[in-house]
Amino acid sequence: MRENLQLNEAGELRHLLSIEGLKREHLERILDIAESFAVLPGRQVKKVPLLRGRIVTNLFFENSTRTRTTFELAAKLLSADVINFNVSVSATSKGETLLDTLRNLEAMHSDLFVVRHQHSGAAHFIARHVAPGVSVINAGDGWHAHPTQALLDMFTIRRHKGDFTPLRVAIVGDIQHSRVARSQIMALNTLGVTEVRIIGPCTLLPAEARSLGVHLYHDLESGLEEVDVIIMLRLQRERMEGALLPSAHEYFQLYGLTEARLKRARPDAIVMHPGPINRGVEIASEVADGPRSVILQQVSYGIAVRMAVMSLILGARGGENE
Numbered sequence: 001m002r003e004n005l006q007l008n009e010a011g012e013l014r015h016l017l018s019i020e021g022l023k024r025e026h027l028e029r030i031l032d033i034a035e036s037f038a039v040l041p042g043r044q045v046k047k048v049p050l051l052r053g054r055i056v057t058n059l060f061f062e063n064s065t066r067t068r069t070t071f072e073l074a075a076k077l078l079s080a081d082v083i084n085f086n087v088s089v090s091a092t093s094k095g096e097t098l099l100d101t102l103r104n105l106e107a108m109h110s111d112l113f114v115v116r117h118q119h120s121g122a123a124h125f126i127a128r129h130v131a132p133g134v135s136v137i138n139a140g141d142g143w144h145a146h147p148t149q150a151l152l153d154m155f156t157i158r159r160h161k162g163d164f165t166p167l168r169v170a171i172v173g174d175i176q177h178s179r180v181a182r183s184q185i186m187a188l189n190t191l192g193v194t195e196v197r198i199i200g201p202c203t204l205l206p207a208e209a210r211s212l213g214v215h216l217y218h219d220l221e222s223g224l225e226e227v228d229v230i231i232m233l234r235l236q237r238e239r240m241e242g243a244l245l246p247s248a249h250e251y252f253q254l255y256g257l258t259e260a261r262l263k264r265a266r267p268d269a270i271v272m273h274p275g276p277i278n279r280g281v282e283i284a285s286e287v288a289d290g291p292r293s294v295i296l297q298q299v300s301y302g303i304a305v306r307m308a309v310m311s312l313i314l315g316a317r318g319g320e321n322e
Contacts, residue, residue: 005127006274013056013313015127015136018145027190031155033308038159038301040077050311051080057110058084059126060139061083061117066275066299067139067149072256074306083110095188099129106131113137120144120179135313143179149274150183152305153190156298160270164191170223170265171214172199172255173233173282176206180274189213199223200255204235210267220255224264231272232257232283257283262292270294 008014033265040046048252056075060068069083085105089212102193106111112135117125120142127136140146154164163169175181175198188196199217209216217223217282224230236252259269271283271293279285288295 005124011039012058013309015123015138015281016147016309016313017123017127017136017138019147019150019190020145020185022190024043024190024192026153027149027154027187030151030308031158034151034155034301034304037077037304037307040304045221047077047079049079049305051075051078051314052267052315053107054078054080054114056080056109056310057105057108058082058139059105059113059115060085061115061122062140064116064139066302067116067196070302071137071139071148071306075310076104076138076306077303079312080112080310083108098126102126105156106134110134111311114139118142130292132267135308137313140179143177144180146179146274148302148306148309150187151309152298152302153180153231153274154185154187155301156272156294157303159297159301160294162226164188164193166228167193167197167229168197169193169229169231170199170227170232171231172218172223172257173310174204174219174235175200175209175233176204178233178237182212184231185212185214187224191193195283197223197227203288210316216261220257221261221264224261228269229264229272230262230265230269231274233274234276234278234282248278252281256281259286259290262287268292272298274298 004015004021006015006017037260058068072082072084076149112124113138114129116128116139117123121144122141123136123138130136138145138147152202158164169180170213171184183271185196197217198205198214199220201218205216271287273295277283277288287293
């Protein structure tokens with residue numbers, strides 16, 4: 001099973017490629033470590049020396065703002081040296097193969113590659129071909145997975161709700177094309193929530209949805225009844241083939257989260273969104289900016305979670321490269 005590639009012989013994290021194949025204790029350990037890093041922004045000295053002397057390379061073949069920036073900041077707060085690899089002007093645009101690019105970066109003594117790629121499975125491919133002393137974190141690959149986004153979402157939920165066990169969580173929108181949703185569903189089920197609901201039109205729900213351990217809803221209002229957490233997703237138009245939807249206006253009329261619809265959820269329900277937000281398409285501004293929104297906290301927690309993952313992966317290898 002390919003996900004075993006993530007663990008070393010001691011069962012510790014060597015790569016982070018997917019939530020699939022990880023146990024509850026792996027996820028909880030990451031969240032626990034992230035808790036210790038979440039306090040750093042309030043300190044006068046924010047850096048810690050855990051990755052001093054390590055080189056982290058951000059290898060992004062797809063555009064990103066939040067993910068790349070938070071990975072870069074997380075690595076720098078751990079005192080690592082960071083290389084941002086600009087694919088648009090790199091040798092890959094001149095015909096160099098991905099493996100040749102990797103070999104050259106390994107020759108620069110990179111310890112960790114943070115990879116975002118438009119093709120599903122790209123991070124697994126890279127992890128299979130890197131040198132033994134190099135690790136890989138999947139920062140999003142095609143429709144497949146975005147594990148650190150799911151982990152920062154779990155951290156956000158735990159910070160606001162505590163125990164996962166009694167929770168009902170609704171994920172709303174374009175599940176079919178969302179690597180984030182797939183990773184969230186796996187993480188929520190691994191952490192033992194009572195129920196995961198996915199809500200959206202038939203054209204935006206995956207054919208294998210029922211096998212994912214979720215309950216399906218096509219009506220937003222009924223799907224939001226008594227939920228504790230609402231995760232809104234944007235429409236992944238760049239990954240859609242053909243006209244799967246009517247207009248954005250009509251989508252908002254059916255599936256946009258408004259204050260009126262939010263009242264269907266529990267009074268203390270929180271609203272999340274992995275970003276970027278399309279206001280007036282999947283969420284109303286008064287909800288995105290309202291008292292139950294924790295969207296900006298998700299961004300802040302992303303730094304702590306990515307620090308936890310990097311320190312855990314490189315820490316598991318100890319000083320083998322030194």
